[in-house]
Amino acid sequence: MSEVQEREVVIxxxxxxxxxAAMYAVRYGLNSVLLTEGAPGGQTATAATIENYPGFPDGVSGAELMARLTQQAENTGVEMESVRANxxxxxxxxxxxxxxxxxxxxAAVILCVGASPRRLKVPGEEELFGHGVSYCATCDGFFYRDRTIxxxxxxxxxxxxALYLADIAEKVYVIHRRDELRADAVLAQRVEDTDNLEVIWDSVVTQVNGDDLIESVxxxxxxxxxxxxxxxxxLFVSIGFEPNTEFVADLLELEDGFIVTDxxxxxxxxxxxxxxxxxxxPLRQITTAVGDGAxxxxxxHKYVSERR
Ligand SMILES: Cc1cc2nc3c(=O)[nH]c(=O)nc-3n(C[C@H](O)[C@H](O)[C@H](O)COP(=O)(O)OP(=O)(O)OC[C@H]3O[C@@H](n4cnc5c(N)ncnc54)[C@H](O)[C@@H]3O)c2cc1C
Structure with a gap:
C-alpha cells in the first residue's frame, strides 16, 4: 500500500x-494541499467571456481569469496535485x-468539487455551446439584447x-415538456403578465441547428x-445542475445532491x-464561490487551531 500523506487541511x-480556499489556507499557515482532477480552472475556464466578475471593466475570458487565479495560487505557495478524490x-x-x-x-477537508449544468444531450448542443447555447442566463443574457431567444x-x-431574459431580449420562448409550469404560482402569473414571454407547452428540444452560430431548434x-x-x-438550458458529490453521498447531509452547510x-x-x-x-457564480472558499x-483554520 502506498504511503499516506498527512496534512492539516486537504482542499x-x-x-x-x-x-x-487553498490560498487562504496557505496564508493562515496551514499545512495544506489542493487536489484537483485534471488541470485547475473548473467550469469558469470553459466560459467564453466573464463580464460580471469585479475588477475587469472590459470583461475577461474564463480561461484567462482562471489562469491568473492559478498563477496567484502558485505564487502564494499552494501545493497542487492533479488527482481525483474517490x-x-x-x-x-x-x-x-x-x-x-x-x-x-x-484534520479538515474543504470540498469544492463544483456542479455541472445538466445538458439536454441532443445533437448540435455541444457543437454550438458558446455559439448561442448557454447554461447561465446571469452570465450570458446580456449578449442577447433585442434578440429572439x-x-x-x-x-x-x-x-x-426567463423573466430576467425578457427584460433584455425582444422575445423569449419558454420550452417546457409538460402542460403546466413547476415554478411557483406567483412566477407563473408573472410569465402570463409579461408580453414578450411565450410558453411552448408539452415540447422538448430534439436538435440544435446552425453552422457557426445557432439558427434554430x-x-x-x-x-x-x-x-x-x-x-x-x-438557447438557454435551465434544467438543473448535477453536483459532483457521488463520493460523499453516504457521508454528508445532501439536498438534491448538493451539500448542506451552515x-x-x-x-x-x-x-x-x-x-x-x-x-x-441561492446563487452559483464566481463571486459567491470565491467568498465561500475564503x-x-x-x-x-479555526477548527484545526482548536485541535493542535
Ligand atoms: C459556460 C459557463 C459560463 C459561466 N459564466 C459565468 C459568468 O460569466 N460569471 C459567473 O460569475 N459565473 C459563471 N459561471 C458559473 C461559474 O463558473 C461557477 O459558479 C464556478 O465555476 C463555481 O466554482 P467552483 O469552484 O464552486 O466549482 P467548479 O468551477 O465546478 O470547480 C470544481 C473543480 O473540482 C474538480 N473536481 C470535481 N470532482 C472532483 C474530484 N472527485 N476530485 C478532484 N477534483 C474534482 C473539477 O475538476 C473542477 O476543477 C459559468 C459557468 C459555466 C459552465
Missing part, C-alpha cells in the same frame, strides 16, 4: 472556490482520502431566468407527436467544509 477541487472515510479524529494517486490523511425548463430557476410535441422548427438566436461552510460532519457550486446556495478556509 478538493481546483475551481474558483478551491483555489481561493472516497472519504473517518479515521478517529481525522479523515482519510482515497484518490487515484496517493492517499491523504487530514428561448429557455428550456419549467422550474423556479428557469422561470426566474427542432421541437417535438410530446402530446401531438408533431415536429417543428423554432428560429432563434440563443454560514461558516460547515457540513453535517465535523472537520468537513464545503464551498462554491457544490453546496446548497470562509471555508477561515473555518478550517
Amino acid at each position: 478538493i477541487g481546483g475551481g474558483a472556490a478551491g483555489l481561493t 472516497a472519504m472515510e473517518r479515521d478517529g479524529e481525522r479523515w482519510q482520502l482515497l484518490t487515484d494517486g496517493p492517499s491523504y490523511s487530514a 428561448a429557455i428550456v425548463g419549467g422550474g423556479n430557476t428557469a422561470i426566474e431566468e 427542432t421541437l417535438h410535441n410530446q402530446k401531438t407527436g408533431e415536429d417543428s422548427t423554432l428560429k432563434l438566436e440563443g 454560514q461558516r461552510m460547515a457540513t453535517s460532519q465535523p472537520g468537513i467544509f464545503a464551498a462554491g457550486d457544490v453546496r446548497v446556495t 470562509i471555508a478556509a477561515d473555518s478550517a
Whole structure:
C-alpha cells in the first residue's frame, strides 16, 4: 500500500472556490494541499467571456481569469496535485482520502468539487455551446439584447431566468415538456403578465441547428407527436445542475445532491467544509464561490487551531 500523506487541511477541487480556499489556507499557515482532477480552472475556464466578475471593466475570458487565479495560487505557495478524490472515510479524529494517486490523511477537508449544468444531450448542443447555447442566463443574457431567444425548463430557476431574459431580449420562448409550469404560482402569473414571454407547452428540444452560430431548434410535441422548427438566436438550458458529490453521498447531509452547510461552510460532519457550486446556495457564480472558499478556509483554520 502506498504511503499516506498527512496534512492539516486537504482542499478538493481546483475551481474558483478551491483555489481561493487553498490560498487562504496557505496564508493562515496551514499545512495544506489542493487536489484537483485534471488541470485547475473548473467550469469558469470553459466560459467564453466573464463580464460580471469585479475588477475587469472590459470583461475577461474564463480561461484567462482562471489562469491568473492559478498563477496567484502558485505564487502564494499552494501545493497542487492533479488527482481525483474517490472516497472519504473517518479515521478517529481525522479523515482519510482515497484518490487515484496517493492517499491523504487530514484534520479538515474543504470540498469544492463544483456542479455541472445538466445538458439536454441532443445533437448540435455541444457543437454550438458558446455559439448561442448557454447554461447561465446571469452570465450570458446580456449578449442577447433585442434578440429572439428561448429557455428550456419549467422550474423556479428557469422561470426566474426567463423573466430576467425578457427584460433584455425582444422575445423569449419558454420550452417546457409538460402542460403546466413547476415554478411557483406567483412566477407563473408573472410569465402570463409579461408580453414578450411565450410558453411552448408539452415540447422538448430534439436538435440544435446552425453552422457557426445557432439558427434554430427542432421541437417535438410530446402530446401531438408533431415536429417543428423554432428560429432563434440563443438557447438557454435551465434544467438543473448535477453536483459532483457521488463520493460523499453516504457521508454528508445532501439536498438534491448538493451539500448542506451552515454560514461558516460547515457540513453535517465535523472537520468537513464545503464551498462554491457544490453546496446548497441561492446563487452559483464566481463571486459567491470565491467568498465561500475564503470562509471555508477561515473555518478550517479555526477548527484545526482548536485541535493542535
Ligand atoms: C459556460 C459557463 C459560463 C459561466 N459564466 C459565468 C459568468 O460569466 N460569471 C459567473 O460569475 N459565473 C459563471 N459561471 C458559473 C461559474 O463558473 C461557477 O459558479 C464556478 O465555476 C463555481 O466554482 P467552483 O469552484 O464552486 O466549482 P467548479 O468551477 O465546478 O470547480 C470544481 C473543480 O473540482 C474538480 N473536481 C470535481 N470532482 C472532483 C474530484 N472527485 N476530485 C478532484 N477534483 C474534482 C473539477 O475538476 C473542477 O476543477 C459559468 C459557468 C459555466 C459552465
